[in-house]
Amino acid sequence: MSLHVSRWLRYLTLLVGLTGLLPGAGRATSTLDDTPRIAVLSAFQGELALLLSRVDAPQSYTVNGVSFTTGVLQGKPVVLFLSGVSMTNTAMTTQLVLDRFHVTHLVFSGIAGGVNPALNIGDVTVAQRWGQYLEVLMARETAPGKYSAPPWMDDVKLPNFGMLHPRPVTVRSDGHSEESKFWFEADAQLLALARSVQGTVLDACDTTKQCLTHSPKLVVGGNGVSGQAFVDNRAFREYVFNTFEANVLDMETAATAMVAYSNGVPFIAFRSLSDLAGGGGTENEMDTFLSIAANNSAKVLLAFLAAWK
Incomplete structure (x- = not known):
C-alpha cells in the first residue's frame, strides 16, 4: 500500500468518526x-385515551420525542400517536408517521369548537373537506373600518373579518409541483363508510355524571376549518359559519389533510363538539364537556373501524 493511499484511508476513518459526533x-x-x-x-392525551385502551398487542416506539403505539384496533392494524396541539406540530408529526411507518390511511379523532348553530355539544362531525381559514392577509386600513388587499394579491377572494382576509395555501405533491388550494377533501370512500355508522349510540353523560341536556348525533358531510388560534368569540364564530359554511373549527385537522394530500394518502377526521367557540353561555364549555366529546369521537371511530372491510 502506498503512503498516499494509507494517508487517504486514515483520513476517511477520521472523517467517519467525526461525522458520528455531529447532531x-x-x-x-x-x-x-x-x-x-x-x-x-x-x-392530546385525553382525546386518544379511550382508543389506546382498546389496542390489542400494543408495541411502543419513540421518534423525535413522539410516541407511537402499534397494534390491532377493532381487528385492524393501526399506529396511534399524538399530533400535538396546533398546525405546525400536526404537520410535523403527520409527516413523521408517514416517513417511519407503512401508513395506508390517516384518521383523526378529537374535539372541536362548534360553528354551525344547528349543532350541539357532544355531536360528532365528519367533514367532507377542510380549509386553513387563518392563512390570512392582515390588510392595510384605507379608511375607518375599511381594509384593502394590495392590487397584486389576486388570491384574496373570500369575505374578510376586519383586517383578516383569508387566502389559499401553497402545496406541493406528486401530481403538482406547486398549486394554491383552500379546501382539502376527505376521502370519498371513507366518508361513505362513516355514513354507514350513523346509528352509533353516543354518550350524553360522563363518568362524573356531568350530562348534556340533549341526545348527541353524528353528522357526516359539510366543511371544517383549522387554524392556529383557540376561538371563543361569538362574532368570529358567526363570521366563520357565514363565510366558510363550516360545521366545526379546530387547530389541527386541516394540517393533516394537507399533508395527506401532498403524500397521496386517504384521509378522514372525526371531531366532536366540546364547546361552541364563543356561541355558548357566559364562559367556554370545553373543560366541562371535554370527556363527553372526546369519548363520542372515539366511539364513532371504533364503530367506523369495526365496519371497515
Whole structure:
C-alpha cells in the first residue's frame, strides 16, 4: 500500500468518526414497522385515551420525542400517536408517521369548537373537506373600518373579518409541483363508510355524571376549518359559519389533510363538539364537556373501524 493511499484511508476513518459526533448524524430514516397500518391521531392525551385502551398487542416506539403505539384496533392494524396541539406540530408529526411507518390511511379523532348553530355539544362531525381559514392577509386600513388587499394579491377572494382576509395555501405533491388550494377533501370512500355508522349510540353523560341536556348525533358531510388560534368569540364564530359554511373549527385537522394530500394518502377526521367557540353561555364549555366529546369521537371511530372491510 502506498503512503498516499494509507494517508487517504486514515483520513476517511477520521472523517467517519467525526461525522458520528455531529447532531443528527447516522439517524435512521427507514420504516420502523413494515405492516400496512391505519394511522390514528389525536391532538392530546385525553382525546386518544379511550382508543389506546382498546389496542390489542400494543408495541411502543419513540421518534423525535413522539410516541407511537402499534397494534390491532377493532381487528385492524393501526399506529396511534399524538399530533400535538396546533398546525405546525400536526404537520410535523403527520409527516413523521408517514416517513417511519407503512401508513395506508390517516384518521383523526378529537374535539372541536362548534360553528354551525344547528349543532350541539357532544355531536360528532365528519367533514367532507377542510380549509386553513387563518392563512390570512392582515390588510392595510384605507379608511375607518375599511381594509384593502394590495392590487397584486389576486388570491384574496373570500369575505374578510376586519383586517383578516383569508387566502389559499401553497402545496406541493406528486401530481403538482406547486398549486394554491383552500379546501382539502376527505376521502370519498371513507366518508361513505362513516355514513354507514350513523346509528352509533353516543354518550350524553360522563363518568362524573356531568350530562348534556340533549341526545348527541353524528353528522357526516359539510366543511371544517383549522387554524392556529383557540376561538371563543361569538362574532368570529358567526363570521366563520357565514363565510366558510363550516360545521366545526379546530387547530389541527386541516394540517393533516394537507399533508395527506401532498403524500397521496386517504384521509378522514372525526371531531366532536366540546364547546361552541364563543356561541355558548357566559364562559367556554370545553373543560366541562371535554370527556363527553372526546369519548363520542372515539366511539364513532371504533364503530367506523369495526365496519371497515
